[in-house]
Amino acid sequence: MKFINVAVVRFSVFLTLGILLAHFFPNFSRYLIFLSLFCFGMLVVLWWRGRKQLIPTVLFGIATYFCFLLIGYVNYQLRQPNAQPRHYSHVASLDTTALFTLKVTAILKPDRYNQKYIAEVTGYNNRHTSGKVLLSVKKDSTGSKFTSDDLLLVHAALSETPGSLNPFQFDYAAYLRTLKVHHQFRIDSEAIVKRSKGDWSLRGSAESIRAHIISKLKQTSIGVEERSILQALVLGERNEIDPERYKAYAAAGAIHILAVSGLHVGILFLLLSQLLYPLCRLPHGALVRSILIVLLLWGFALIAGASPSVVRAVSMFSFFTFAQASRRPTNSINTLFLSYMVLLLLEPLWLFHVGFQLSYLAVFFILWVQPFLFRLVHCKNIIAKKLWGIITVTLSAQLGILPLSLYYFHQFPGLFLLTNIVILPFLALLLAGGIVVIVWTLIDEVPKLVAEGYATAIETLNAFVDWVAGKEDLLFSNIPFSETQVLAAYVLIIVCILLLKKWNGKRVIKALAGILLFICVLFWEKHRASQQQLIVFQKNRHSVIAYSNASEMVLYTEDTSQGISSTFPVSTYRVGRRIDSVSEAMIPKLFAFRKQKILVVDSLGVYGVKDRINIVILTQSPKLHLDRLIDSLRPDLIIADGSNYTSYVNRWKATCQKRKLPFYHTGARGAFILE
Structure with a gap:
């Protein structure tokens, strides 16, 4: 190139x-x-x-x-708190109630019990501070919600953000740190002393415009489910999408169309380029056209939530637009890397966003691999040529994101090619039609025929997605893939593509080395997963203990009829440890692992053992005298799992501290693993 x-x-x-x-x-x-x-x-x-x-x-x-x-x-x-003198963490103590002034900066998807927001801590006990927190407000009967730029005076205590408590579990605290969020507030409406409107901000105004558009859309005859898809396609608002509908799109390999990204921005760029092309006939028209395109794209990015993938795409197309207007020779890969470098200079934490990683890899592989694939087949028919173009773009993008997709999502949709062949042309019509519907809604009432026609188009899309998602045999799920495998896979993909582009001795040797590296990594991962392991899971109100050996696992629970082996957190552990066979049994009272005697004491509090025990696991809040148990069994470690009452755990912890005996609570420190 x-x-x-x-x-x-x-x-x-x-x-x-x-x-x-x-x-x-x-x-x-x-x-x-x-x-x-x-x-x-x-x-x-x-x-x-x-x-x-x-x-x-x-x-x-x-x-x-x-x-x-x-x-x-x-x-x-x-960007870290210790490098920011005014960060609230330098003056505020954890779990200590105080007055905090918060400014809501982003609205998150609520859970069953709480409304969630990202907020800036602008003040602490009348001191000016900075730094972001996660704000969880308990839902009440009034149903009141905050909006961006709202100022809140709250009387509450800071706490740690929830981290991963089980192996191979999604680490929510690590994700929040990429958003510069290091702590959280969990409050109810009574903790809010005062609420007012804060100073104007560009992001807040964009969110207000988006909320206004959504309120207008709710007045149309478009159904709830269809409107939620429209909001996701054009506005980047996915909070109202039904979870089952979201799963169907993920199973069909079409989840990318529900997140406004480079694909949407690219379609919008082409539409604007065609609509504003007549300006090129005027003096300095090319420059005016470029400026208008860039302004409209950035306006779209703000209204769509300014996610990293959207900002990346808009910045790349902005560079590309001005390069065209300057009539200088340019290259898409240069533009891509220039936008990548600029964005990381502005916000280095975006590097750790999944969407940012997948978006850049998909675009890079499209620019690098797709032209080579397209030249492999010469199509004379214009329809066949367009179809082959969609196929090569889809294959290139899928090849680029495949290792990361397996690592993050552990599944691969077998019908991804069919899905994209059908959806990509359809998406351009839906996006253009959605913009028309939104603009029409803001100007005047949308005619019923137009609204119902657009809703029918989305219904057709949903029906196709449901059909693809229903082919469960072609959805390959629970695929284990580690960080080491990701790196080895990308090395293998790159050396093989270089070899296919140009055959020579050096590239053949590199390709063989890449294959050997990937095979070695596979053997290493299999060897690491084959080691014996005993784990006490953290699961609220349940006791779950597992013994894994190679690809087999015995799962001990208090009730084998509940089918816990297919639920969280056991399901993610099975994928991460490459477990193929699972058998369930009742939790034994006494067993041994690696020459260590382990006693399980349940709600009855009866243990009936006089010999020395190495580890005691307390489950189901047993009523016992812990001092007497320690004197009798002389254990090396006491473990309390997630099935125990908090008051009991606190009492046991105090006893162990007094006796200088190690105490492990899975609810505070995560699952206990013995190897």
Whole structure:
């Protein structure tokens, strides 16, 4: 591909490496100032000495790449609370009630019991502060909700954000940290002392416009389910989509159309380009057209929620639009990496967003692989050519996101190709029609015929998705895939594509090395999963203990008729540990693991054992005298699982602290694992 600026690609790679180093190795920051000063000083000296040379020296290149690595490292560290003097965490104590001033900045999807928001802590006990928190407000009979830019004075206590308590579980606390959220408030309406409207913000105004559009759409004759799809397609509002409908789209491999992303922005870009093309005939019309396209795209991004995938797509098309207007030669890969680098400079935490990762990988593989695949088949018929184009785009994007999709979602839709062949052309019509319906709604009442026609189109889409999702035999789920496998898979994919593009001896050797690496990783993962393990799960109101050996697992529960093996958290553990066979049994009172005697004491509180016990597991809130048990059995460790009352756990913990005996509560520290 011509005009690829290799420097931009390398700068982006080293910037990414710097962010990753800061994320996984944050303790190097103490040496960062000296390292940065030395590196930048060396870069200036090397530039001054070689400023008249046509080709820079190798040392200058190394220093430049190292500077980008440091920029990524420093930029990430500056976003952390310890680098922000006014961050609330420096002055506020956890679990201590105080007065906090909060400004609502984002509205999240509510759960069964709480409305959820992201809020900025602007004040703490009359002190100006900064920093974001998760705000969970218990639902009450009034049903009142907050909007962006609302100011709240709350009398509450900060607490830790909920983290992962079981292996292979989604870590919600880690996800919130990528949003700069490190703590939470869990309150009810009585904790809100005062509510008022805060200062104007661009994001708040965009959310108000979106809320106004949604309220207008509710007045049309479009059904609830169809309207929820319209809101997701055009406005990026997915909170009203039925969970079963969402699962159907995921099973059909069409979940990407429910999240406003590069695909939607690309379609909108093409529509705007065609509509505004007559401006090119005017003096300076090309520049005016480009400015209008960019402004409209960014307006769409704001109204659609300004998610990382939308911002990425709009920034890329903005670069591409102005490059076209300047009539300079450009390349889509250059534009992609330039937008990638700019966005990570503005917000390095976006690197850890799943949507951001999948979006960039999909676009990169489309730009890199699709032209090669398209040239493999020569189509003379225009319809066949368009169909082959959709197929190659779909295959390229799927190839790019496949390892990450398996890692995050552990499933692969076998009919993804059919789904995209049908949906992609249909999506352009739905998106254009949705914009027309929304604009019409804001201007005047939408005619019933138009509203019902659009609703019928969405019903047709839903029916097709349901048909594809119903082919359960072609949905491959529960696929284990680790981080190591992801890296090995991308190495294998890249070397194989390079080999297919150009055959030579070196690339054959690289491809064989990639295959060997992937096979070695598979054997390593299988060996690691084959190790014996005993685990006491954290599950509220239930006792669940498992013993796994290779691909087999014995699951011990208090009631084998409940089918816990197919529910959370056992289901995710089975996928992560590559468990094929599961048998269930009642929890034994006494058993051994790796020469350690383990006693389980249930609600009866009867243990009837006089020999020394290594580990005691307390379940179902037994009424017992813990001091007497400790004196009798002399255990090395006491474990309390999630089936116990909190008051009992606190009493046992105090007893163990007094006796200087290790105490482990799965509700606080997560599942207990013994290997």
